[in-house]
Amino acid sequence: MGRFIVIVLDGFGMQAMKDAAIVRPGDENSSTLGSLLHDFPDLKLPTLEYLGLMNAFGQESRAMKFSSSASFGRCELMHFGADTFQGHQEIMGTKPKKPEVHDFQQKIYEIEKILLSNGHQVERLGEKGLEYLLVDQYCTVADNIDSDLGMAYNCTAPLDFLSFDQEMEIARLVRSVVFVNRVIAFGGTGNTIEDILKAEQVREGKYIGLLASATKSYEQGYECRHLGYGVDPSVQAPMILGKASIPVSLFGKVADIVHNEYGKSVSMVDTAKVLDLTIEEMKTMEHGFICTNVQETDLAGHSQDPLRYKEVLEIADQKLRQIVELVNEEDVLVVMADHGNDPDIGHNKHTRENVPLLVKARKEGVDLGLRASLSDVGASVCDYFGVEAPENGTSFLPLIR
Structure with missing residues (x-):
């Protein structure tokens, strides 16, 4: 023993x-x-x-x-x-x-398609050619701009308005059609979708995402799951x-x-x-x-x-x-x-x-x-x-x- x-x-x-x-x-x-x-x-x-x-x-x-x-x-x-x-x-x-490296724009259509085909409401945010998704009014899907660019996508939600289980359902659908290193689902309580959207940032002119530390997700009730490739x-x-x-x-x-x-x-x-x-x-x-x-x-x-x-x-x-x-x-x-x-x-x-x-x-x-x-x-x-x-x-x- x-x-x-x-x-x-x-x-x-x-x-x-x-x-x-x-x-x-x-x-x-x-x-x-x-x-x-x-x-x-x-x-x-x-x-x-x-x-x-x-x-x-x-x-x-x-x-x-x-x-x-x-x-x-x-x-x-x-x-x-x-x-x-x-x-x-x-x-x-x-x-x-070895994962693939893609900015979110290269995969936005495939992700949007799989989400819509599974009954989710999907809206595009940002500007044409540099967009990300808002799913079911409360979950953003976008580039991860906190680490190596093109290696991960984030699903971010205020968990007072969308349960983590619901967010994970979205994340798993995203994971099923992309080959980047990670799809990361996370969120917290006490914040709102407006707080998350205010954290929008662009990197190198082609990566758009929500800066995690600015979304107020970490302040209370934080939950997170990383879905890896392979x-x-x-x-x-x-x-x-x-x-x-x-x-x-x-x-x-x-x-x-x-x-x-x-x-x-x-x-x-x-x-x-x-x-x-x-x-x-x-x-x-x-x-x-x-x-x-x-x-x-x-x-x-x-x-x-x-x-x-x-x-x-x-x-x-x-x-x-x-x-x-x-x-x-x-x-x-x-x-x-x-x-x-x-x-x-x-x-x-x-x-x-x-x-x-x-x-x-x-x-x-x-x-x-x-x-x-x-x-x-x-x-x-x-x-x-x-x-x-x-x-x-x-x-x-x-x-x-």
């Missing part, structure tokens, strides 16, 4: 992947950790240092050294680009499929474990973006609170899988705020010390990331970087090397619990047990 715990420090990359210049031009010099060490040479993260952060990075800093007891490695991203949603699907064992939850670790009656608990942003039909999912942003929730879960769970996403590192990267990034890491490091203290000889703890988000790179998007793979388990001092996919974690989770393997990944469990 034991636990497999995965902590994802969202956006905490190490250095640019070898294909970054081709796949993500501009990211070839990125290094999230490197930038933070440049800005704060005396940065001290004692728990991450103990777990092998500098070993994985490949060099010591002024304040942090190699750890002789650490089991460590790095993971490449198999998914296209650098994406939180696809990164977490990959972690759970999905073999990523994602089959039945071949992911949470669903496989759940069907085998093994407890699964997802905390933080991972609860919003990973399907967990049989387990517990709690969405939360605050770093201290989400890690406290993880600690409490570890105190009561004797056997099962826990995955927690620390989102505020990623948010600091998006804000291009290295000081805030440093502060979040320090909070996370303190809480990780408590988590490490609760790990017993039967457990496996993994601390990793899903992509980079270099706060000094000069843009506010994710960066395509190798990510750390820091492992605490029975066997110490193991170099896990450069893993070809984040899915090696999902494969190791399933291997640990003796269930069928997920769709993708190579287990590293034999190396650490």
